[in-house]
Amino acid sequence: MPVLDIHALNVYYGESHILRNVDLSVQPGQMVCLIGRNGVGKTTLLKTIIGLLQQRSGSVRFEAKELEDLAPHQRARSGIAYVPQGREIIPQLSVKENLLLGLEALPGGLRRHRHIDPQVFELFPVLEGFLQRRGGDLSGGQQQQLAIARALLGKPKLLLLDEPTEGIQPSVVLDIERAVKRIVATTGISVLLVEQHLHFVRQADWYYAMQKGGMVASGPTAELSKDVVDRFLSV
Amino acid sequence: MITSLSVVSCSGEKKAEGGFDGEVKVGILHSRSGTMAISENTVAEAELMAIDEINAKGGVVIDGKKLKIVPVEEDGASDWPTFAEKSKKLIDQDKVAVVFGGWTSASRKAMLPVYEAKDHFLFYPIQYEGQECSKNIFYSGATPNQQAEPAVDWLLKNKGKDFFLVGSDYVYPRTANTIMKEQLKAKGGKLVGEDYLPLGNTEVAPIIAKIKQALPKGGVIVNTLNGDSNVAFFKQMKAAGITPANGYSIMSFSIAEEEIAAIGPEYLEGTFAAWNYFQSLDTPASKKFTADFKAKYGDKRVTNDPAEAAYMMVYLWAAAAEKAKSVDDNKVREALVGVSFNAPEGKVTVQPNHHVEKLVLIGEVQKDGMFKILENQGFKKPVAWNQYVPETKGFTCDWTQKRPDAGKYKM
Amino acid sequence: MNLVNTSMPRKLIFRYLPFLVFVCIALILPLLLPPFRLNLLGRFLSLGIVALGIDLIWGYTGLLSLGQGIFFALGGYALGMHLQLQNLAPGELPEFFGLYGVKTMPAFWQPFNSGIFTFFAIWIIPALVAGILGFLVFRNRIKGVYFSILTQAALLVFYNFFNGQQRLINGTNGLKTDTARFLGELVGSDGMQRNLYLLTVLVLFLAWLLCKWLIRGRFGDALIALRDDEQRLRFTGYNPTAYKTLVFVIAGALAGISGALYTVQSGIVSPQFMAVPFSIEMVIWVAVGGRGTLVGAILGALLINFAKSLISEQLPETWLFIQGALFLLVVTALPDGLVGWWRNGGPNHLLAMLGRAPKAATYPSLDLDPELKS
Amino acid sequence: MNLFLDTLFNGLAIGSVLVLAALGLAVVFGLMGVINMAHGELMMLGAYTTFVVQNLLKTGPLEGLFPIYILISIPLAFLVSGLAGLLLEATVIRRLYGRPLETLLATWGVSLILQQFVRSVSTAFALGLLLSVALGLFVHRFLPSHWWQQRWAPLLNFVNWLLASAIGIGLAASLGSVRVLDQAWFSARNIDVTAPQWLRGSIDIGSVNMPVARLFIIGLTIIALVSVNWFLQKSVWGIRIRAVTQNRSMSNCLGIPTETVDALTFLVGSGLAGVAGVAVTLLGSVGPNLGGNYIVDCFMVVVLGGVGKLLGTVLAALGIGVLSYVLGSGSLLLVWPTMPAALNELITFFATTSMAKVLVFALIVVFLQFRPAGLFPPRGRMVEV
């Protein structure tokens, strides 16, 4: 049974029809990659899953439960973590406080949990030195790392990553790729990844390709042929 | 004249309801909302009560025809320009025969040009600072020589020579204090300080500090604050120990029974006020007035000087109309001078300067929120142009004179 | 792009037709309305002018000034002072000075003897004050809420000052104009008031044209950009301070003119014009009419003031309830105001609710993209 | 020295009222970014609560508690204003987050309504209002549920509320003909809140005379400050509130129940206004206009202090307090009697309470020239002043 199952999803911005009859599913422990050119609706899809946008029709099920009526924080608490495009760090909070916020998704939230798992610092050593700095003062790439760390701290079952490597230096990109793979392998969480870097895309198990708000192709990444890439990713 | 049209005289063909032969519209223009609503509601209620009473007795009788007085109420909204606007509306749109209205001098000053420009008639019920005498306004409240001046004389005689003046920052206190300063100069008093608080302001700590500096051992404080500031003033004065018990005599000109209830008698006990009427005035007319008012508006209500003046002026107008045999404002104006009425304060008579002769009383606030009358100085004639202030000394006003400058001329 | 448009004139007529109609109606009304109502209308139209200014700074530039009353009152005072000085005998002072023992006219009154000076003072003084205030504030990059609160504080400063200075400008009482004579005629007279009404219509129309011209082109775009992301605009080479100060000055001048017209039609200018609620109300007119629409500003000023005057005639107690509820409703349900709602297809939404299906929504950005048509 | 102490105490006294009044605003505006123009009216509700408590305890079985009625009023006022604030948040503010200028307008509307409410409320009025609200909220339970899925549901809702209000107004009007029911509870008049005996006097410490009421307020302010500080720094709510204010949607995605956070913050801020309302009854008038007297001052304090900084709020309020006292009481003239004539004249000109106010505000504007974001400006690269 898939962790995430999306069926015939339609989403609008005002009167603009952005997602059209989208189907997608993520199996447990699977890393799924969503590709498509700029402006085809990838971010929109992730935002709908976390609940920032409301669907007009169709269904989004997480662990067989329909999400439609749940607010984002309820979805987060039920195990979906989201790393948005554009980082969305809380600028005036310190790095430490930003990380603490990641614990809100755990049962009991911040009230119960006050401990930041040092494992994240292994993955993102820069953060450790900057704990007292304001989140907004970090460099772009540091913020991106903070956003990923924050999401991981909530021990999610499903991780939504929207272009997580954007603006990150190559060595850290490699680290992130490795870390994500390792996390998927060791913890069995599922990942839905939006990515432009083919390198990262190929690490995934499965791909979906979007165009004009609709799902146009999917399959194991091993079968992600040059042809598909050319058709859906290049102009 | 337009106003005469407002008399719907049905020339006997069909009697109007309630046995009236027609109606006459009058305007009632007070703040029913905003800061001043607190005070002005009572005045409006007193006017309405007088109208009801007159109607109950058959209305205004002109040439044997009974005219019912129909009040047209407007809200001045505590905003001076609105008073001017609503005056225009009452005159132009509703074509009322007369307007009873206003409280603050600022609102009167705003309305005055409207009545002068349209040559209409306003009845104004509150004590004020004088220095004005309009053909188009009738003042039923006191002029300074009917309130402030006797009060200062009394203070000088009984309470001390060192005066501190506190007032709200607007026309009435500023002008009243100008007059009092001249009076003190003339009568050997000493001004030790003065300060003004913006209307509605409630932070009085600096003023209290000044009073303490100027009058460390007690003295006389004359309070012309108006509205909300009074509450803060008295509460904090008490806290700071500036109380009658410590040798301070505090005289207020705008604290009446109504305000005492709102501030709390505990804070005011032992302070003084000068008015032309107190609810505690022990005459049959006064008792009846208070009883009627309570019967009409509730037992907890109190009467006071402004209400009495408002009540009286409606009667004076009706009497003048009957005397003039017309509700036309020009005719009423001519008939008005000399008209008299048995008001709660006693028999009042309209003087040639469009003010009335008034009873001067000095009272002291009691525990129950009423005044004990300390001195009754008897009736005093109104003086519009102040005789202490050099600029207006020697000037007078007499609308029975047929001279172009009847409103202000050298005696 | 097709720059030559054959149907241009017709389009133009169509575009401007509503305004022609508006002007025509405005010109016919003096014949139909009794003087009192006409006077009301005239005053409310003059309030439309200050509302236009607010729309310019708030609706387009995002600067919510809660202090327009300052400029409004300054304009009013300028004209009020001039009228005080009309037909005085030489050496004579306006009457109120006597009350406070002032024997020589304060120097700043002198120039207001001149009609020409006053004509300029009415709008240049407010503009100047706005310029100084605006420059100081904008130079420091104070904006948003801080700007609003500062303008409100400035308003309070002016209010207290004017209120307290009996000896200079007659304090709370303000200056009255009805009994003054202008060009030999009593300002409060019906004939004069009708002329003033016509003048107001004319000025309002000109003010509207001015604003329209300002916002139509790239200047208007720059204002909107300023509202969106001032910093970015700076890096594009624009100096936001100059732009903001300029629109603030224009809004101030409009407010001054509006105040002057309002004063002569209501017969008095007093510090009440600088009361805090009045300036907030001005903003509300714009919000109700629809900000960023210009017509909305005028419409809002007219609608609310008429409602106020009618409702407070009938039920003085409920006006505050209604006014309060109105703001709530507009801000929550009609964030773009009446005109904005209309332009955004409000009526269509209503129809849609009633069962008439809305036009099928398409996704233009993708469907129109020729490159995407694979 | 004496003068110095006097100035300090009086400045502290004026300042502490400002702190207390501005504290709730500092929470609501500083942390949530909501410009609550109805803050003053929430204070007013607190003051009216005090009035009601006072009257209940004046006579009757609980008479013995009268001397401490003011202490009883504090938690009650917190509750009343807090709940009013909660209602305000749930019905209006909630739709306006991130649009600060709109909250200004909407809450201005609310302040008008609240003012008129205390003026007009009578039993008839209250019953009518209750009926309207009840009908508005519950009628739709009895309508077929599929109606509410239709496109025209919003219209139906609107009509429902319209009818509900009409019926409520009708009820109020018909009940209004009965004299007792029509009697306004408070009316437009100022009402009298008299401090208990022990709060009315003053004590002399050294040569400085300190009114007990002022000392009480100073104490209350300190307690309020400490509790608010605890709430924001030590409890988890502080971080949640700040997160939600700075990035609402992302906070929500992280699992923070933003609506609860908003509601709680607003409750606390409004409740503090209620407490301030209790305090000001000791000093000034209690009436429908009470709020209007404080609101601008409160905003100046918050802006001057730097948004979201409690310490800033405190310093700003004390600064304004001392400054208004020094200017308004003209004590400068006493310290330096030999100052040049021109300066003397200038100071005398401003040494009335109303002119001092002008000068204080002018000085604030000048001060902001040098520190545009207040005493404690927010810092960092994401901040755009």
Add this chain to the structure above:
Amino acid sequence: MMTPILELQAVTVSFDGFLALNQLDLKLEAGELRAVIGPNGAGKTTFLDVITGKVRPSSGQVLFKGKPLIGKPEHHIARLGIGRKFQTPRVFEKLTCRRNLELAVAKGSSPVKLLLKPLTIELRERVQQLLLLVGLGAHDQQLAGGLSHGQKQWLEIAMLVAQDPELLLVDEPVAGLSDEETIHTAALLKELSGSHTVLVIEHDMDFIRDLQAPVTVLHEGHVLCEGPMDQVQADPRVIDVYLGREEDQP
């Protein structure tokens, strides 16, 4: 040798003691295309902030065509001919794409000029060209706020080009762009160099390689090394702090 168009001399930026830039020296010749890379937090964006006047350095000097820049307000610097694209795209969201560009081509005119001088035909055409160039031809009437992330990136690049500055400072132009568009961007920047001086910051190595430009590596606020891409790529220090080793993969 002629004066370099841009010269940073010992620029230091300290944030509460943390040195974001540390004695940074850098020179750009007119017409040059320069790539700047470096680890996250190396100070690349801060360095642009210093040039454009957003951040004031604690010490050091910035010269543009030999004239000092420090202390000048942002718009002044922009008008001297320094344009910038931000790391996270910043466009005017409430204006249509076309109007965004129309404002940019006007290069910060004074209000009066903007009011009285209509857009010339040439500039109008230029706007149209640019719209087509960045693939927003069909979006010209769309509000920029409604664009996707990548589209905003492109719009901002177009705005920068429209501004036509002598010196273009481009911070991560291709983050979030698809591969194809990345190649386009590289081509565009290459084309611009020569007539313009271009400085690009990126983390996308393919893109940097594509630019075929000298590379400066920043690390901890100062220059770590400089040289052509191949040389830099092979530098072990760069690999250590920045590139990482792919073969590390488990």
